[in-house]
Each structure stands twice: as structure tokens, then as C-alpha cells.
Amino acid sequence: MITMEHVCKSYKVAKRKAGIGEVCKSFFRREHEIVHALQDVSFTIGEGEMVGYIGPNGAGKSSTIKILSGILTPDSGTCTVDGRIPWKNRTEHVKNIGVVFGQRSQLWWDIPVIDSFELLKEIYSVSKENYNRKLEELTELLQLSEILKTPTRQLSLGQRMRCEVAASLLHEPKLLFLDEPTIGLDAVSKLAVRDFIRKMNREHKTTVILTTHDMQDIEAIAERVILIGKGQILLDGSLQDLRTAAGVSDVAEGSENVPGGDSKAIESENTAAQSGINLDHVMAALYKKLDIM
Amino acid sequence: MKKYLMFFKVRFASGLQYRMASVTALTTQLIWGLMECLAFKAIAEAMGTGLPMEYSSIVTYIWLKEAFMALFLTWTGDKDIFALIQNGGVSYELCRPVSVYSMWFSRIVGGRMAEALLRCVPVLLCAALLPGTLRMGLPVSIEAFVLFLVTLLLAVGVAVALCMFVNMLCFFTISPQGWRMVLLGSADFFMGNLIPLPFFPENFRKVVELTPFPYMQNVPFRVYSGDLPVADLGPVVAKQVFWLVALVAAGLLVWKQVEKKIVVQGG
Numbered sequence: 312m313i314t315m316e317h318v319c320k321s322y323k324v325a326k327r328k329a330g331i332g333e334v335c336k337s338f339f340r341r342e343h344e345i346v347h348a349l350q351d352v353s354f355t356i357g358e359g360e361m362v363g364y365i366g367p368n369g370a371g372k373s374s375t376i377k378i379l380s381g382i383l384t385p386d387s388g389t390c391t392v393d394g395r396i397p398w399k400n401r402t403e404h405v406k407n408i409g410v411v412f413g414q415r416s417q418l419w420w421d422i423p424v425i426d427s428f429e430l431l432k433e434i435y436s437v438s439k440e441n442y443n444r445k446l447e448e449l450t451e452l453l454q455l456s457e458i459l460k461t462p463t464r465q466l467s468l469g470q471r472m473r474c475e476v477a478a479s480l481l482h483e484p485k486l487l488f489l490d491e492p493t494i495g496l497d498a499v500s501k502l503a504v505r506d507f508i509r510k511m512n513r514e515h516k517t518t519v520i521l522t523t524h525d526m527q528d529i530e531a532i533a534e535r536v537i538l539i540g541k542g543q544i545l546l547d548g549s550l551q552d553l554r555t556a557a558g559v560s561d562v563a564e565g566s567e568n569v570p571g572g573d574s575k576a577i578e579s580e581n582t583a584a585q586s587g588i589n590l591d592h593v594m595a596a597l598y599k600k601l602d603i604m
Numbered sequence: 605m606k607k608y609l610m611f612f613k614v615r616f617a618s619g620l621q622y623r624m625a626s627v628t629a630l631t632t633q634l635i636w637g638l639m640e641c642l643a644f645k646a647i648a649e650a651m652g653t654g655l656p657m658e659y660s661s662i663v664t665y666i667w668l669k670e671a672f673m674a675l676f677l678t679w680t681g682d683k684d685i686f687a688l689i690q691n692g693g694v695s696y697e698l699c700r701p702v703s704v705y706s707m708w709f710s711r712i713v714g715g716r717m718a719e720a721l722l723r724c725v726p727v728l729l730c731a732a733l734l735p736g737t738l739r740m741g742l743p744v745s746i747e748a749f750v751l752f753l754v755t756l757l758l759a760v761g762v763a764v765a766l767c768m769f770v771n772m773l774c775f776f777t778i779s780p781q782g783w784r785m786v787l788l789g790s791a792d793f794f795m796g797n798l799i800p801l802p803f804f805p806e807n808f809r810k811v812v813e814l815t816p817f818p819y820m821q822n823v824p825f826r827v828y829s830g831d832l833p834v835a836d837l838g839p840v841v842a843k844q845v846f847w848l849v850a851l852v853a854a855g856l857l858v859w860k861q862v863e864k865k866i867v868v869q870g871g
Contacts, residue, residue: 382698384864401863406701417696420684421618433610434700462621 312486312518313356313379318388320349320374348374349385350542358485359516361508363533365523367598371542372522376490379520380410392486406435409484411475413491418463424474425459428481435482442481449477452507453500468495476504480511487511489521493528505531526590540603550590557597608706612714619718626722633723634730637670641738656802660741661829665800667731667740668825674719675760676795676821685712686784689774694866705768705859709852712764744830751834756824758844763820765851766791772858775866796822802831816847 324346327337348371356362366372377383378390381397381404390397397404418427432442450456453473458466466474476492489508493501509532511517521532529536529550536553538546546556620626641663648659657665669676685708688694697704731740743749770783777783792798794817801809801822812818823840826832832840 377695380699382695382866401698402701402703405699408699410696410699412695415691415693415696419614419618421621422614426614426617430610430614433607434702436607 312358312360313354313390313392313520315355315375315379315390316353316388318349318352318375318378318385318390319347320371320378320383320385321345321347347542349378352388352539352542352544354537354544354547356518356520358518359512361512361519361521361532361534363521363523363529363536364539365529365536365594366539367603370539370603372539373490375539376410376488376520376522380408380488381405406482407484408486408488409479409482410488411479411490411492413472413475413489413494416463416471416475417478418471418474420464421462423460423462424455424466427463427474428459428478431478431481437482441483445481445483449480452510453477453503469497469500472496473500473504476507483515484517485515486518487520489519489523491523491525492521493523493525501525501527508532526594530590538597540598540601545601545603553597554593557593557600607702608710611707611710612717615711615714616718619715620722626719630723630726633670633673633727637666637727637731638734638738640666645737657800657826657831658829659737661826661831662800663738664740664829665825665831667727668828669797669821671724671727671731672720672756672821674723675716675756676763676797677716684715685771686774689771690779698866704863705856708771709764709768712767713760716760716764741829743828745834747834748827748830751837752824752828755827755837755841755844758841758848759820759822759824761848762816762844762851763795765848765855766816768855769851769858772855772862775858775862791817791820794818795820800826802826816851819844819847 322345323343325337326342326344327333352371352375364372364375374383378385379392379397381401384398392404393407395404418424419430428446431437437445450459453476455473455477458470458474461470463471463474472492472495476489479487487508493504496504505528508519508521512519519532521528523529534549536546536548536550537544538553546553644662644666645659648655648662688697694704697707700707728740734740743752767788770787773783794812794815795801796818801812801818804812819840823832823844827834827837
């Protein structure tokens with residue numbers, strides 16, 4: 312489904328120190344630094360896989376996603392998605408992918424969410440029946456019925472994110488890129504989004520690539536983890552491989568009893584939260600060990 | 605095509621979302637238009653017979669300008685598109701299986717038409733009810749009215765194509781301020797928004813006529829009042845079409861460069 316071979320990308324970044332003197336100096340001579348966002352990145356991902364793409368801040372995660380979704384051209388290397396080169400056959404390529412950029416919005420700010428959805432329906436030429444069926448499904452799973460008629464600007468971050476996820480799926484993409492999709496979500500929404508992604512994968516064989524700093528997301532969704540640091544792939548395997556690499560024991564460190572409620576959902580959330588804390592420790596240890604911070 | 609109509613529709617809907625903004629803008633425009641009419645009345649009285657346009661044509665020109673202001677408002681630009689370029693929202697635009705150029709073009713046209721439709725009815729109504737010489741007249745003939753509509757559409761095309769060209773240039777500078785001030789500011793002057801073009805000196809006007817600016821609002825508003833006779837319209841319409849095609853081509857050319865080099869910054 313996806314192959315990336317020896318992909319490199321670097322950016323030129325202007326740098327200067329603070330202070331008026333430095334500002335004046337930079338007016339005449341500017342110091343640039345070449346940042347190697349990706350250095351010789353290669354991997355393959357098969358159809359129906361759910362891959363967590365993780366790494367510290369500035370490791371090159373978003374750059375990879377941008378290349379895969381066709382909005383960034385790499386300096387060198389090859390990359391094919393479903394037999395197509397994303398940045399060369401952009402319009403053909405993007406028909407089959409769905410993207411959520413957690414930090415940006417694809418919904419129209421001033422008008423009700425449902426209007427944005429209708430627009431997406433036209434953009435992707437989704438038939439009326441398919442659209443209605445999908446919308447119904449998404450509305451139910453992501454609990455959107457209350458918020459669909461609200462203008463985007465009046466939604467909370469979490470409500471908006473749920474709509475963003477739904478918006479990316481209206482055209483039933485075969486490939487879904489999620490760039491930090493759970494930013495700002497409350498516990499219930501997070502669980503809903505995670506469940507939903509798993510269901511999508513199970514029922515439609517959707518390939519999912521997820522970048523996030525929320526290790527619970529990774530634990531809940533990803534079967535395979537790719538770790539990137541300083542632009543290079545450092546590890547490609549299961550979560551267990553990650554733990555082994557970090558040299559941190561799998562046994563929960565902080566297994567203090569949290570006074571839990573009686574509902575099942577809360578209980579499962581508690582255990583997830585506990586192992587999530589551990590996984591954060593695992594990641595921190597691994598980042599330090601690999602010296603990629 | 606249906607896709608682009610939908611862009612038009614959605615932008616139209618968001619244009620109509622804010623009612624109060626429309627009401628306040630309307631008041632401003634009525635007062636501004638009235639002031640302009642009075643200023644030109646003073647000019648007309650001072651100049652006597654040497655006036656390059658008939659006073660009634662000037663009044664009509666002013667009211668049409670106020671009524672359809674949103675169609676040609678170059679200096680406010682299209683903020684949502686500048687915002688997309690500046691804050692990286694363009695990454696979502698690039699993830700759509702449509703031509704970004706056409707998508708934005710229809711979006712801008714939709715936005716402008718929404719605002720213009722909202723404003724033109726009350727402005728035209730008021731202008732038609734004003735007393736004496738301040739009243740806006742009917743079109744000189746049915747032919748002139750039909751040609752007014754045709755040239756108006758073409759003029760909107762030219763204006764939006766120019767804006768799109770500027771939008772595309774903004775990809776290179778990140779901040780849209782410079783381009784907007786220089787290009788769109790001069791557009792305002794040269795297309796006859798401040799002073800109708802017949803008031804310009806002959807030689808100066810000849811130079812201006814080599815640019816796309818006089819083929820925007822200048823044409824339809826003067827056709828309506830008969831200041832630009834229907835018989836002379838052939839070459840003017842041809843030039844409108846020429847500029848529309850040329851500006852769209854230029855915009856697309858720049859876009860092709862942008863598409864290759866674009867870097868959406870930040871995570």
C-alpha cells in the first residue's frame with residue numbers, strides 16, 4: 312500500500328539571537344541553518360495496517376505525513392501510495408485518502424458543521440445514499456447529532472475535533488492519516504474516536520497512520536509502531552519491542568489503586584490511564600537512551 | 605462543475621451569516637454615496653459645461669458603485685484566503701481532489717456575490733427614491749441593460765482573476781500586506797473607484813487603458829447610463845475577455861510554481 316524509500320527532506324531555517332543589535336545585524340546578514348527533517352527514511356505499510364508513528368517534538372513526523380498526503384515534495388527518494396506518487400498525481404491521490412491535521416481546521420468557521428459536510432460530499436463526489444449512510448453512522452458513533460447544526464466557531468475544541476474526524480471520513484477513504492487527532496478531547500470523546508478508528512479498520516480495512524504524543528492512543532490503536540528521531544527511523548516493531556528497547560520492565564510502576572466508579576467505561580479508562588503513564592515513562596527512557604531529544 | 609457551484613453556495617451562506625454587519629455596512633454606503641453625489645455636484649457646478657460625463661451619469665455611476673461595491677472591493681481582499689495561506693490551512697485545501705485555483709476562484713466569486721446581493725437591493729431602492737438630481741436613473745435602453753449585466757459578469761471575472769494572481773504571489777512572501785497595498789491599492793485608483801475614469805487627463809487615461817484596471821467596474825457602470833454607447837462596446841468587451849483569460853493564465857502559471865515548491869510550515 313505504502314512504500315517510502317530513502318526519502319530526504321531538509322528545510323532552511325533563519326536563526327538569530329534575541330536583542331535589537333541582533334535584529335539589525337540580521338537585516339544585513341542572515342544566518343541560516345539547514346534542518347534535516349527527514350534523512351533516508353524508508354518503510355512499507357500494508358493494506359489494513361494500523362501504524363503508530365511516534366517520536367519527540369520536531370522528529371519529522373508531520374513532514375512524513377505531509378509527503379504521504381501529497382502536500383510536500385521531498386528533496387530525494389521515492390514514495391508510492393497505492394501505486395501513485397503522492398505529489399505528482401495529487402488530485403488522483405487525495406481522492407482515496409482522509410487526513411486529520413489536529414492543529415488545523417477543515418470546517419468553515421462561520422457556518423453550521425453540516426454545511427461543511429455537504430460541501431465535502433460534493434468535493435469528493437459522494438453519492439447521496441453513501442453520504443446519508445455514512446453521515447448517520449458517524450453521527451451515531453461520534454455523537455454529533457447535537458452539534459451538527461452549530462456554527463463551527465461556537466464549538467468547543469473537543470466537539471470540533473470530533474467533527475474534523477467525521478469530515479475526513481465522509482468519502483470512505485482507504486487510507487487515513489491522523490496527525491494528533493485526540494488533541495483537546497475529553498475522556499469520552501477520546502474513547503469514542505479510538506473505538507471508531509478501530510471499527511473503521513475492522514469493517515472497511517482502512518489503513519491508518521497515526522502520529523500522536525498521547526501514548527494511550529498508540530496503545531489503543533496501533534498494532535505496529537514506527538519510531539522516528541532526528542529524521543531517521545530508529546525502530547519499527549510492536550509496542551513490546553519498544554519496551555524491550557527502552558529496557559523498562561513491563562510491570563506497572565505506579566499501580567496504586569485509583570478509587571474508581573462502578574461503571575465499566577470508567578474502569579477501563581482507569582486501567583488504560585495507568586498503563587498510559589507507564590508508556591510515557593517508557594517513551595521518555597527510550598528518547599533519552601537513543602539521544603534523540 | 606457541481607463542486608465549484610457548491611463552493612459558491614457555501615461561501616454565499618457564510619456571507620449571509622452575519623446580519624448586523626450587513627446593516628451597518630449598508631448605512632455607511634448610503635451616506636458615502638450621498639456625500640460623493642454632493643461632491644460631484646459641486647464639481648459639476650464649478651466646471652459648468654466642461655464636465656466629461658453628464659451629471660446624471662455620474663450619479664448613476666456612484667450609486668451602482670455603492671450597490672455593487674462588494675464585487676470589486678479590492679482593498680479588503682479576501683481575508684479567508686490570505687488567512688489560509690498565512691496559517692497553513694492551505695494544507696487541507698491541498699488534500700482535496702479538486703483544482704485549488706478553481707476552488708478559490710469560485711469561493712471568492714461566491715463570497716462577493718453574496719455580499720453584493722445583500723447590499724444592492726436596499727442601496728438601489730434608496731437611490732431610486734432620492735429626490736431630484738440625486739436620484740438614480742433607469743438604464744438608457746433594454747440593450748444597454750442586457751449589456752450591463754454581461755459586462756458586469758466579465759468585470760467580476762477580471763477583478764477576481766486579478767485577486768487570485770495576487771493571492772498566488774502571497775505564497776512567496778508569506779505576508780500578504782505588501783502585495784495587497786501596492787497592487788490592490790493602485791487597482792482601486794486606476795479602475796475608477798475614487799474618480800470615474802473619464803475625469804482623468806487624456807494621455808494618462810491612454811496609459812491606464814493598457815492595464816486590466818479599466819475593464820472592471822468602469823465598463824458596466826458606464827454602459828448602464830449610456831455614457832459608454834452600446835455601439836462602441838465591441839472592442840471593450842473583447843479586451844475584457846482578453847484580460848480575463850490573461851489573468852487566469854498568469855494566476856495558474858504562478859500556482860504551478862507554488863504547487864511544486866510549497867512548504868507548509870509547522871507541525
